[in-house]
Amino acid sequence: MSLPPRRLIGDAALALLAAAPLAWACLGAGGPALLFLGRAAAVLGLALLLLAAMISARIPGLDLWFGGLTRLWRLHHLLGAASFLLLMAHPLLLSFAAARFSVSAASAVLFPGPSAWGVWAGWAALAAMAGFLAPTFSFFGAPEYQRWKSLHALSGAAIALGLAHALASGALLTGAAARAWWGSYGALALLAFAWRAFAARRFARKGYTVAAANAAGRGVVELTLRPDGRLLERRPGQFVYLTPLDTSLAAGRGEEHPYTLSSAPDEPVLRVVVKDLGDASRALQSVAVGSRALVEGPFGEFFPRGGAGAPELWIAGGVGLTPFLSRVRELGPSRPVDAHLVYCVQDETRAHFRAELEAAAARFPGFRLSMHYFAQEGPLTAAFLRTRCPDAARRAAFVCGPPALIAAARTELRRAGVPASRVHAEDFNWL
Amino acid sequence: MKRFLFAAFISFLASAATIGLLGRLAPEDRPGAAAARPVSAEELARHGSSGDCWLAVEGGVYDVTSYVSSHPAPERVLTDWCGKEATEAFRTKGAGRPHGEEARALLETFRVGALR
Numbered sequence: 001m002s003l004p005p006r007r008l009i010g011d012a013a014l015a016l017l018a019a020a021p022l023a024w025a026c027l028g029a030g031g032p033a034l035l036f037l038g039r040a041a042a043v044l045g046l047a048l049l050l051l052a053a054m055i056s057a058r059i060p061g062l063d064l065w066f067g068g069l070t071r072l073w074r075l076h077h078l079l080g081a082a083s084f085l086l087l088m089a090h091p092l093l094l095s096f097a098a099a100r101f102s103v104s105a106a107s108a109v110l111f112p113g114p115s116a117w118g119v120w121a122g123w124a125a126l127a128a129m130a131g132f133l134a135p136t137f138s139f140f141g142a143p144e145y146q147r148w149k150s151l152h153a154l155s156g157a158a159i160a161l162g163l164a165h166a167l168a169s170g171a172l173l174t175g176a177a178a179r180a181w182w183g184s185y186g187a188l189a190l191l192a193f194a195w196r197a198f199a200a201r202r203f204a205r206k207g208y209t210v211a212a213a214n215a216a217g218r219g220v221v222e223l224t225l226r227p228d229g230r231l232l233e234r235r236p237g238q239f240v241y242l243t244p245l246d247t248s249l250a251a252g253r254g255e256e257h258p259y260t261l262s263s264a265p266d267e268p269v270l271r272v273v274v275k276d277l278g279d280a281s282r283a284l285q286s287v288a289v290g291s292r293a294l295v296e297g298p299f300g301e302f303f304p305r306g307g308a309g310a311p312e313l314w315i316a317g318g319v320g321l322t323p324f325l326s327r328v329r330e331l332g333p334s335r336p337v338d339a340h341l342v343y344c345v346q347d348e349t350r351a352h353f354r355a356e357l358e359a360a361a362a363r364f365p366g367f368r369l370s371m372h373y374f375a376q377e378g379p380l381t382a383a384f385l386r387t388r389c390p391d392a393a394r395r396a397a398f399v400c401g402p403p404a405l406i407a408a409a410r411t412e413l414r415r416a417g418v419p420a421s422r423v424h425a426e427d428f429n430w431l
Numbered sequence: 432m433k434r435f436l437f438a439a440f441i442s443f444l445a446s447a448a449t450i451g452l453l454g455r456l457a458p459e460d461r462p463g464a465a466a467a468r469p470v471s472a473e474e475l476a477r478h479g480s481s482g483d484c485w486l487a488v489e490g491g492v493y494d495v496t497s498y499v500s501s502h503p504a505p506e507r508v509l510t511d512w513c514g515k516e517a518t519e520a521f522r523t524k525g526a527g528r529p530h531g532e533e534a535r536a537l538l539e540t541f542r543v544g545a546l547r
Contacts, residue, residue, distance in 0.1 A: 032501050081436055088443040095450050098537050101497060105540035107454020110447055112536040119536070130440065137433045137439070171534065 004356035010065030014051060014075070021047045021181045025172040025313055038093030039172040045086030045148060046162055049129075050185040052079035053159060057192030058241075058299070060204060069239075070376060070426055077136075084133055087126060087162075118168030128154045139305030145278060146255060159189060184264035205243065205294040206232065211269060216352040219276040220319065221285045222262060224269050225293060232295070234265050236326035237426075242272060246291035252280025260322040260400075261298065265328035270295065273352075275319040302426050303327070307398035312421070313337035313389055314408045315380070317401020318345055323426075324400070328360045331367060340368045340389045344405060347375040358431030380408055382415035399425040443496075468544035475546065479514025481506065485543065486517040493541040516546070 004335055013324040022043045054063070056076050064067035084213055099106035112119050132154035136142035143151070163186050169176050214223035225242075232240075239260040244253060263271035276282035302323050314324045324341055331337055340410050345351050351371060370388040372380055385392045399409045406425045413423050470485075470492040478485035484496045495509070502509045512520055521530055521538075530538075 081432060084436065088439060092443065092450075095447075098540075100501065101537065102540055103457040104454045105537050107450050107457075108536040111451050113539075116536060133436075134450065137436045139433075139437050171530070254443055275476055428472055 006065055007067045010067075012131075014055070014066075017051055018044070018047050018079075019184075021185070022061070023174060024181065026176065032097055034093055034097035036172075038090055038097055040084045042094060042166070042170070043172055045083045045090060046166055046182070047185065048079045048083035048086065049159060049162060050189045052076050052083060053155065054185075055079075056112065056295075057196045058200070058204075059192065063299055064301060068426075069140040069299035071259075078137070080133065084129055087129065091122070091126075092383040104204060106327065114148040116169075118165055121161050122165035122169060125158050125165055127157035128161060132158065145257070145280070156193065159186070180421060192380065193355045200296065205241075205296045205424045208295050209268070210244075210246070210287055210289055210291050210293055213287055215285075215363065216273065217350065219282075219285065220273060220352050221287075222271055222273050222285070223287065224263075224271050226269050227295075231268065231270070232298055234261060234270075234298040235263060235303065235305075236261070236330060237303075238298035238300045239390075240270065240272070240295050240297030240299070243294040243296075244287055244291065245293055246288045247414045248277075248291075249283045250290055251283040253282055256294075256296070257281065258299075260300075260326075262322045262325045262329070264326060270371055273319055273322045273325070302400065302424065303398065304424075308398075308424075310396040312340070312390070313385075313392055313395040313397045313401040313413075313418070314341040315401070315405075316341065316343050317348065317405035319400075320353075320399075320401030320405070321353060322400070324398075325356075328357060328367065331360060331364045335367050337364070338366045340370065340392075340395070342372055342380070342388065344372040344374065344380055344401065347373050380412055382403070382412045385412060385416045395422075397423045399423065442446045451498050466542045466544065469542040469547040471547050475516075476514045480512040481513060484510060484513035486512050486515060488518050488521045489536060490546055491539075492544045493538055494543045495538075495541050498537075498541065510536050 015221075022040055026040070027041050029199045054071055055066070060068070065070045066072040066075060093104045095109045098109045109120075114120075132152050134140060135148045135151050163182050166173070166182050167178055173181055207228040208225040209228070210223055211226040214224075218224050220349075223242075234240075237260070241256040242259050243256040246253060247406050259272035259274060261270060262273045263269060274281050274284045276285055314361065315329075316324050321343060327337070327339070328341075341357065343351070343354070343357065348354075354371070357369050361367050368389075372384060377384065389395070391414060392413075397413050398410075399406050399413075401409075410420070410423055410425065414420060436438055450510050470487075475485055475487055475492060478494070478496075481499055482496065483491055487493075499506060499509055
């Protein structure tokens with residue numbers, strides 16, 4: 001499968017921006033290998049940290065250069081992790097480089113006198129980084145969403161301290177070059193932060209009214225949102241950030257959370273399916289009809305623009321049905337489809353929207369539905385896929401659901417003969 | 432990845448703490464009483480070769496003989512200053528760029544006295 005060129009350009013630009021300061025700094029650099037590695041780790045690590053900040057700003061349209069917002073989030077996550085590893089290696093390598101002279105030299109590199117404030121700024125930056133990454137990487141258990149978000153604000157302090165350290169103590173990038181590189185990267189990160197903190201609230205979030213709230217089953221509600229102004233342009237599989245403003249909500253008022261659109265793109269309203277997975281989504285089950293909400297988006301690119309280029313096999317786990325529901329709802333004489341949906345749920349009581357799906361399957365010949373009940377049939381298997389969908393191997397597979405289902409589906413799809421390059425999966429665990 | 436990062440983080444803390452502790456517990460090469468020993472310009476000048484290289488930086492006198500071969504820049508950049516007052520050279524590296532904090536910390540470990 002050839003990658004979409006737009007994504008290639010985005011990835012190449014990111015790699016170039018990551019490597020550029022180090023490449024510049026390496027011109028004419030020399031010295032003992034450990035010393036050089038220690039300094040290089042710092043330059044690359046700081047560049048990755050600043051890039052992670054830049055791409056996290058959810059700037060409209062930017063995600064499409066990276067294959068959608070979920071993939072951009074994954075890149076952000078990887079950049080953050082790589083940066084943390086490099087910035088931890090940095091002081092240790094410098095210390096090892098000094099260990100040839102004496103033990104106290106190795107120690108003095110890490111813990112110099114109180115006047116070497118640049119080094120202490122570096123320590124403070126690393127401490128802030130550990131503070132905001134610990135919940136992200138569940139060092140001490142999975143955090144609650146809003147607490148995670150507020151701790152992540154420490155990243156601003158980590159960046160400011162890291163930049164101060166680089167300008168005061170940098171040995172590979174120094175003087176005017178350091179100011180130019182770190183100044184421009186820092187300014188871009190700051191702009192991204194400013195967009196997120198101030199401008200996005202004003203320009204990116206649009207006003208909506210909750211026009212209906214239909215219970216689809218126990219703990220699952222479908223909200224209909226009517227726009228104040230123009231409805232946003234959207235495609236099936238995309239998602240929005242929803243901020244409910246209903247004052248009677250028990251939790252989550254004014255908090256934004258991502259939800260995949262379940263409505264067809266040509267509907268005059270937006271619809272989202274909300275499952276009670278936390279305090280905020282539980283409170284939303286009884287949101288007041290007529291209350292206000294803000295919507296930002298859409299984001300994501302689950303279904304490729306221009307089609308999959310092959311008949312499709314859809315595998316949905318629970319509320320992961322949403323992007324496929326949107327596709328089913330746009331079916332019509334002018335929009336034929338050749339798609340087989342395998343809808344995996346625990347048992348019949350959790351088979352939300354089943355009647356609607358069955359009606360669509362009866363009406364549109366290109367659309368077929370197979371229910372898979374974990375309680376009766378156990379885990380999803382290649383044998384099940386081959387029995388229900390004999391031509392599975394020639395289809396492009398789209399999987400949406402919890403991480404465990406996606407992992408299982410990838411394995412079983414491979415066994416059923418679908419090459420990995422034709423499996424598109426999206427879990428929303430990264431948002 | 433989560434487990435790996437956590438392991439790396441704990442290893443980092445343990446390594447840094449160990450290095451710091453060793454530095455405190457290794458008195459033999461810590462700059463101590465010698466750091467304040469007065470050194471005259473004549474004595475400094477006697478250590479003026481690459482095989483016996485002292486230099487004066489910001490009032491301190493440093494025996495960098497063991498370091499000469501490890502200096503990142505070509506050897507002569509350093510050995511030209513053996514036996515001399517080298518503050519300006521240390522501050523500017525000859526190209527207007529100052530040494531990093533770790534270089535400063537490293538230099539301190541070579542201290543033999545203070546320029547009289």
